[in-house]
Amino acid sequence: MLEAWRWYGPLDKITLPEIAQTGAKAIVNALHEVPYGEVWQSGAIEQRAKQIVDAGFSWAVVESLPIHEDIKRGEGNLESLFANYRQSMANLADQGISTICYNFMPLLDWTRTDLAAPVARGGTCLRFEAHRMAAFEIHMLGRTEAQETYPGGVLDQAQAWYNRSSKADQDALLHSIMSGLPGAFDRYDIAGLRMALQRYRGIDRATLRANYARFLQEIIPTAVDxxxxxxxxxxxxxxxxxxxxxxxxxxxxxxxxxxAEPTLENGLTLCSGSLGANPANDVTTIASQFADRIHFAHLRNVSKDPDGSFEEAAHLSGDTDMVALIQVLLTEQTRRQEQGRADALIPFRPDHGHELLGDVDQGTFPGYPMIGRLRGLAELRGVIKALSH
Structure with missing residues (x-):
């Protein structure tokens, strides 16, 4: 498998020479400074690619080429947005970049309520606390209808937290929830978030699926070409x-x-942490079923609580059997190698590491510290080496 490292370009506190010391061979990167919906210009892509290659890496995956909210809502000048997305893909292809990770989450990216939850024996991690999310939705945003989505015990805890919270506590919670949005993404205050949510009023699961299907219909044929x-x-x-x-x-x-578009170019980023946060998901089984369409892997682990809370675990701890999961990926990789595919190696990266030792107060993106991810990469590298022996 191809060891990769997410780097936020000029926005990142961690430098390429520092990343080189981790042993990773490839970089996962995006032009985060480009606003959603605009074309990634050839010159900017070429400049970033040269910077990565000159530092001794390949640019293995774009993460992410974001999708404008109008596409998700199915409104506005969609033809222009689709054309811009296709042009950005063409400009990336001209630089030899052939894997693009993206998501179709409306409005928010990954969501946590705590960016520095304490970890046993020291360090901190990202955490999603069900009752704090309920407090945010119900008491801070005023979404009383959200009461129907949480169990009674969580609602009681949410009320208690809100009653004792200070303005600083509430501001910190809002900051945590907004922190999954890197680069040029919008951040919202409470009033702004209410307005943004209003624009999604009436968009249910079926509508969002239909808008996603249209995106795939518009984009995947170009990806094939x-x-x-x-x-x-x-x-x-x-x-x-x-x-x-x-x-x-x-x-x-x-x-x-x-x-929806049954072709190899319409694939999956296997994120073991995201899928693993749902108690109904067996991540290893999911990986086995869709192995031939996995083009990229985020390998991380979570520990879940019965009330819906979860936190980032160490990469070889948590609720997902990481060894079994990596075995699935290695088996698929061997299958591709036997077919003689040039793209047989599956790129992966350690994800959402703990803040450990010198990571504290370094100002790196939440979930993306140096030492915590280095520990994760070393552990994953050991598993891959042992299974490949």
Whole structure:
């Protein structure tokens, strides 16, 4: 498998020479400074690619080429947005970049309520606390209808947290929930988030699916022509958020996506943490079923609580059997190698590491510290080496 590392380009506190010391061979990168819906210009892509190659890496995966919210809502000048997306893909293909990760999560990307939850024996991790999310939805945003989506015990805890919370506590919670949006993504205050949610009023699961199907119909044929593999990232967390439907959360959802355009270029980013946060998902079974369409892997682990809360575990801890999962990926990779495919190696990266030791106060993106991810990469590398022996 191809060891990769997510790097946020000029926005990143971690430099390419530092990443080189991890042993990773490839970079996962995006032009985060380009606003959604605009074309990624050839010159900017070429400049970034040269920077990565000159540092001794390949640019293995684009993560992400984002989808404008108008496409998800099915409104506005969609023809122009689709044309821009296709042009960005063509410009990437001209630089030899052939794998694009993206997601179809409405409005928000990954969502957590705590960016620095304490970990046993030291360090911190990202955490999703069900009662704090309920407090945010019901008491801070005023979405009283959200009471129907949480069990009674969580609602009681949410009320108690809100009653004792200070303005600083509430601001910190809003900041945590907004922190899954890197680069040029919008951040919202409470009033702004309410307005943004209003624009999704009336968009249910079926409508969002229809809008996603149109995106695939518009984009996948161009991906086939360009030799580009698109791979959707599952929802994180794999549940509806703020009343917004999530439609890439389960095995059945993934099956629908891949059958919507049944071609190799319409693929999956296997994120073991995102899928693993849903108790109904058996991540290893999902990987086995869709192995031939997995073009990229985020390998991380989560530990779940009965009330719907979860937190990032160490890569070889948590609820997913990481050794069994990696074996599935290695078996698929061997199958591709036996077919003589040039793209047989499956790129993967360690994801959402703990903040450990010198990571603290370094100002890196939440979930993307240096030492925590280095620990994760070393553990994953050991598993892959042992299974490949």
């Amino acid at each position: 360009l030799g580009i593999k698109l791979c959707v990232h599952p929802d994180d967390p794999p549940r509806d958020i703020l009343g917004l439907p999530r439609i890439v959360s389960t095995r059945e959802d993934i099956e629908w996506v891949l059958n």
